[in-house]
Every structure is written in C-alpha cells, then in structure tokens.
Amino acid sequence: MKGQKLVKYAASSVIILSVLLPKAAYIAVVALLMLHIYQDKSAKLLGAAAANRPLAVLLFTVLLSTVFSHAKVLSVAADSIILLLFVFYAMLLADGESQGEEDYFKLLSCLNILVCLYGGYQFLTLDLAVRSSWVDQGSYGNLVRIYATFGNPNVLGGYLAMHLSFAVARLKEKKNDYFVWTSTVLSSLCLLLTYSRGAFGGFCAAMLTLYSLRRKKGLLIYTTVMTAAFIYINQAGTGMNRADLLALSSDSSSLYRLEIWKSACGLFLKSPLTGNGFGTAWYFLAEGSDKLMRYVLHAHNVYLQIAAEMGIIGLSAAAFFIFGMLKRSIQLLKFKAKLKDRHWIEGFVAMMAAGAVHGLVDAVVFLPVYGMVLVTYYTLSARILNKYDALIRKTASEQVQLDTQDEIAI
Numbered sequence: 001m002k003g004q005k006l007v008k009y010a011a012s013s014v015i016i017l018s019v020l021l022p023k024a025a026y027i028a029v030v031a032l033l034m035l036h037i038y039q040d041k042s043a044k045l046l047g048a049a050a051a052n053r054p055l056a057v058l059l060f061t062v063l064l065s066t067v068f069s070h071a072k073v074l075s076v077a078a079d080s081i082i083l084l085l086f087v088f089y090a091m092l093l094a095d096g097e098s099q100g101e102e103d104y105f106k107l108l109s110c111l112n113i114l115v116c117l118y119g120g121y122q123f124l125t126l127d128l129a130v131r132s133s134w135v136d137q138g139s140y141g142n143l144v145r146i147y148a149t150f151g152n153p154n155v156l157g158g159y160l161a162m163h164l165s166f167a168v169a170r171l172k173e174k175k176n177d178y179f180v181w182t183s184t185v186l187s188s189l190c191l192l193l194t195y196s197r198g199a200f201g202g203f204c205a206a207m208l209t210l211y212s213l214r215r216k217k218g219l220l221i222y223t224t225v226m227t228a229a230f231i232y233i234n235q236a237g238t239g240m241n242r243a244d245l246l247a248l249s250s251d252s253s254s255l256y257r258l259e260i261w262k263s264a265c266g267l268f269l270k271s272p273l274t275g276n277g278f279g280t281a282w283y284f285l286a287e288g289s290d291k292l293m294r295y296v297l298h299a300h301n302v303y304l305q306i307a308a309e310m311g312i313i314g315l316s317a318a319a320f321f322i323f324g325m326l327k328r329s330i331q332l333l334k335f336k337a338k339l340k341d342r343h344w345i346e347g348f349v350a351m352m353a354a355g356a357v358h359g360l361v362d363a364v365v366f367l368p369v370y371g372m373v374l375v376t377y378y379t380l381s382a383r384i385l386n387k388y389d390a391l392i393r394k395t396a397s398e399q400v401q402l403d404t405q406d407e408i409a410i
Contacts, residue, residue: 007095010035012107014088018372019111019159020149025372026081029088036091048094049086052382054321059086061317062278065310069277070284078279081368085375092379093386101344101380105166108376109179112163116186119148119156123193146193150369157199158364160191161354162377165206166347168222172214173343188226192233200230202358206350213333213346256291257300257361263288264304268311275311284308298366302359305366325385326352332388341384348381 010032017025036045050056062082069075122128123146145153167184170177191203204223211219266288267276276284285296285308299305306314329349333342355365364370 004095007032007035007039011092011095012104014372015104015107015376016111018376019108019115022149022369022372026084026368029084029091029372032091033087036094041094044094045087045090049090051386052093054317054324055086055089058317058321061310061314065275065278065314068271068274069280070271071277071280074280074283075277081371082278085371088372089375089379089382092376093383101341101383104376104380105170106179108163109167109183112160112167112183113179113186115148115150115156115159116183116190119146119190119193120186122146122148143195144193145195146190148190152364152367152369153194154196154199154362155364155367155370157191157194157196158202158355158358158362158370159373160187160194161199161203161206161358162351162374163187164191164203165210165350165354166344166377168207168219169210169343169347169350172216172346192226192229195234198358198361200226201361202354202356205357206354209350209353210346213349259289259291260285260296260300261304263292263296264299264301264308267308268304271311272307273311273313275307275309275314278309278314281305281308298363300362302355302363302365305363322352322356328385328389332385335388341387344381344384345388348378348385351377351381 010028014025014028014032017028036042059082062079066072066075066079123144126144128144128146147153147156150156150159164184164187167180167187170180171184174180191200204227207219207223207226210216211223263285264281267281267284270276281299282295282297285299286292286294299308303315306318310317326349329345332345333349359365365374
C-alpha cells in the first residue's frame, strides 16, 4: 500500500508540474519511471503500452520518420520527448486500478484555477511579455493577451478549451461540484483574454459537440453568451474586429500563416511518403519562403505538420488513432447500460472536436510545453474507456450464454 501511495503522489507531482512548470514535468517523469522500475513494474508498463495498438502504430510511424529524416539529430531529440510522453501515458494507465479519476480531476481543476488566477494577475498588472507577432497592432491596436504558465496565448487557449470540454460535461451530472464551477467560470474568462481565435473556435466545436450528445439548451445559451463576449472584446479602438472573418484577408497574422502553410505543403511534397522527419518542421519551414522568420516553431496546422514531418504514412496512422478512439467513445455512449462516468467520455469526444478545429490554424499539440498536460487528460479518458470496454465485453459474453441456454432449453 505504501508503494502505491508513493506512486500516486509521484504521479500527482508530475501532473502538477505539467500545468504549473511544464518543462520541469519531463524531468519528473524520468524520476517516476525510475520509481516504477525500482518497484519492479516494468512488465506492467509494457503491457499497458502495448494494449493501445493505434497509439503504438502512431509511435512506430514517428520512429519510422526518424529513420528517413533529413535532420536525424533533430528527430532523435524530438523522439526523446515523445518517448517520455509515452512513458508517462503507460505509467498513468498502468496504475489506474488503484487510483481514482475523480481525485485526479479535482487536482486538475485546482491547478486550472491557479493558472487562471495567474492569467488574471497578468491581465491586471500587465506583467507579461507581449510579442508583436501575437497580434497585428497596426490593425487592431494593443491587446493584452494572457498566457499564464504556458508561454503563449494560443497554447493557453488550447489548454483552457480542453479543460472546459471536461468541466462543462461534468457539470451536467455533478452540479454541486464547486471546484469545477469555479474553474469553468475562470477558464471562460481567461479564454476570452487569450484573444485566440483558433482556441475559441475549438471551444465552440467542443460545446456544440456536447450539445449534440446531451441536447441541453443551457449549452447553447452558454456558447452564445461566450461568442457575444468574444466578439465584443475583440473590437479594437480602430474599429476593426479580430473576430470579423472579413478582416482576415488583411490581418498580418493570417497572411503569415498562409506563408507557413504554403511552405509546409512544399515540404510535404519533398518527401510525401515518410515525411522529412519528426520534429524537423520548425527547422525547414523557413526555407520555403523568404517572408518567413529564420525559425518557425510549427506549421500552424496539425494536419500539415504531420504531413510535412511524417508523410502519408504518418497521416494514416494519426487518422487510424483518432477515428479508433472516436469509434470506441461513440460505442460506449450508445451502450444501453447507464454509464457512471459518462461525462468523462463526452468530455473526451468534445476535447477531440476542440483539437480538430483548433488544429486547423495552430499545432500547439507539438509543443513540449503542452504535451504533458494533454497526455494527462487523454490518459485519464483512456482509463475510463478501458473500464467500460471490459464491461461491454462482459455483458456481451453473458448475453451469449443466455442465448445459448435458451436454445438448449428449446
């Protein structure tokens, strides 16, 4: 029991760092892995890792793209980060039998509140480093875009949309959860203050997905109020509105994205099958246009990023992984038995919808600062899916036995 508690506290420490000090979380994962090895849990970790075949296939394509990489040193460095994320996933999944998702989500909600309070502090005190590339100041004026512990408003926006996917879904069943209520209100306000159009589009996709699953009018009212607030606060002193789709054609950030996308397409065409190597896009993108800065952190589009780095094989593996998870989730939501943790599955589907839409204009999922917290939310959802997969198999087996007994009786 002491060993289990120690692992739980260590895993919780990694989760805390993933939100408050994201880069330090990777060091903590190494320590957590050593603890698992010391407790002789290596076989359990391998079993948990191998059980998710779509994820294993996706990891294999990452390694395959490294073999054919045009900058192998960069790919190996990126692979090390991915492997640490995969190890944390396996550890969090393997210890699922002794640890409750409810406790973890309470921890995530508390962390979310701290992040939002820090973001509010940045907004009120202007204690932040505002980069000119984050907004076209000539068209929209000076906007105070918060980023809290994530270093970038778009990354913070993606994190907030992800948390809101689970929090709002949870409130439908646990209306007296004051931690979640507080985190929902604060996350909603901070999402507006990121001024991230991509993240807000992802948020709307998540809320509409939840509405399609629950048909609760409150979701539509909440989304409508948030949309009106987003349009209002984006109205700059110049009279232009960042939320105005017609203004995108003259927005420097949108035009810059177009240049990045053109370069990413050209990069994909250079090696369409296996890609140019995982973790290399930031290094090669600038070569495709003289209008780009020397280094571009990512392709500002998840799908183009995967295509450029891992080619058609990587895109196929990613599609196999995403649609496989969606299929499992929908099957469980259609399951006739009442699911105690239905809100987890709904939140997971909403999170995927948010990521799919946000991924059209950003690729924050490839940034290390975002990776560990994303794996946390994903793994906790995977634990719930695994739990109910087993329930469905058991129910199906019992039904077969009953049908067999009826046939014998006849």
